[in-house]
Amino acid sequence: MLIRKPLLAGVTENDVTPQHLYLDRRKIMAVGGAFALTGLTSACSAQEPSADMAPRTMGGELNFSETAYRVTDGDLTPHDAVTGYNNFYEFGTGKSDPARYAEAMTTDPWSVQVDGHAERTGTFAVEDLVDFNALEERIYRLRCVEAWSMVIPWIGVPLSSVLERFRPTSDARYVAFETYTNRSEMRGVRFPVLDWPYREGLRMDEAMHPLTLMAVGLYGEVLPNQNGAPMRLVVPWKYGFKSIKSISRIRFVADEPQTSWKQSAPREYGFYSNVNPNRSHPRWSQSSERIIGEGPFARRDTQMFNGYDEVASLYSDLDLEENY
Numbered sequence: 001m002l003i004r005k006p007l008l009a010g011v012t013e014n015d016v017t018p019q020h021l022y023l024d025r026r027k028i029m030a031v032g033g034a035f036a037l038t039g040l041t042s043a044c045s046a047q048e049p050s051a052d053m054a055p056r057t058m059g060g061e062l063n064f065s066e067t068a069y070r071v072t073d074g075d076l077t078p079h080d081a082v083t084g085y086n087n088f089y090e091f092g093t094g095k096s097d098p099a100r101y102a103e104a105m106t107t108d109p110w111s112v113q114v115d116g117h118a119e120r121t122g123t124f125a126v127e128d129l130v131d132f133n134a135l136e137e138r139i140y141r142l143r144c145v146e147a148w149s150m151v152i153p154w155i156g157v158p159l160s161s162v163l164e165r166f167r168p169t170s171d172a173r174y175v176a177f178e179t180y181t182n183r184s185e186m187r188g189v190r191f192p193v194l195d196w197p198y199r200e201g202l203r204m205d206e207a208m209h210p211l212t213l214m215a216v217g218l219y220g221e222v223l224p225n226q227n228g229a230p231m232r233l234v235v236p237w238k239y240g241f242k243s244i245k246s247i248s249r250i251r252f253v254a255d256e257p258q259t260s261w262k263q264s265a266p267r268e269y270g271f272y273s274n275v276n277p278n279r280s281h282p283r284w285s286q287s288s289e290r291i292i293g294e295g296p297f298a299r300r301d302t303q304m305f306n307g308y309d310e311v312a313s314l315y316s317d318l319d320l321e322e323n324y
């Protein structure tokens with residue numbers, strides 16, 4: 001995030017997957033998902049996919065249903081830009097480093113440690129956290145603090161459905177997340193760019209908000225490693241860095257948890273990090289953003305909360321200039 005590189009480094013026009021091909025396929029998959037939900041499957045697929053049949057390897061296709069949560073004012077960002085222009089500092093600070101190096105990360109098996117103020121804690125597999133029979137697609141805009149944005153067809157479940165499984169107690173006012181760290185698989189963590197592991201946190205009401213997604217896929221497929229396999233957050237009204245990737249620990253805590261970017265540069269990155277065109281980053285304006293995948297000059301005005309006005313009530317008691 002501290003390093004600025006030319007747009008779409010390593011991605012050429014020829015790499016871009018035509019969106020109509022995806023959209024056609026998406027229609028078919030959504031219909032398949034609806035059949036599974038209503039039990040109208042044919043004899044050969046009568047058995048509902050069970051959790052352990054969930055595809056886990058990169059490129060595996062997911063069954064999902066569509067929801068009403070979708071951006072309407074913008075085209076989908078081409079698949080190859082979504083998977084080729086990434087921030088995942090554990091694999092390097094260059095935008096093309098994650099696509100180049102994240103394959104080295106083992107995502108199956110994957111365990112997540114859950115601890116803190118909850119009735120149920122312990123170590124769990126991804127399938128214990130996410131109901132793969134209840135996946136939905138949500139087309140959200142992800143707006144990075146670096147003033148660029150993408151519109152991505154994510155697949156996942158509401159984060160609330162994951163957290164409720166652990167029955168957090170009333171002492172759990174925040175939830176903290178950590179990313180998996182492995183020096184032999186993640187070349188970026190050999191350098192002290194951040195104090196590893198990557199850490200993020202949400203207030204409990206933000207975490208339980210229906211817009212907050214635990215994503216396991218995008219563009220109809222299992223998440224590519226560079227996008228945060230096997231599961232990552234998508235918090236669409238906050239700057240992209242709140243959407244922590246490859247989660248390996250979830251902690252229910254009483255006090256505001258430390259987060260990586262706030263710890264690294266508290267003057268630049270706060271705990272809340274709500275998209276706010278009126279509050280500039282100390283080194284650049286946040287009033288507009290480059291649209292990734294639409295050429296070097298395509299821009300749009302940044303909207304408060306990234307356009308997700310329904311979250312405004314969460315912050316009615318908060319000064320968003322101070323609590324950035």
Ligand code: MTE
Binds near residue numbers: 087088142179239
């Ligand atoms: N999660 C981890 N573990 N490490 C990171 O470096 N980068 C963040 C966020 N999650 C990051 C992370 C930032 S700055 C952004 S903009 C988004 O991931 C980018 O997500 P994408 O690559 O899926 O577009």
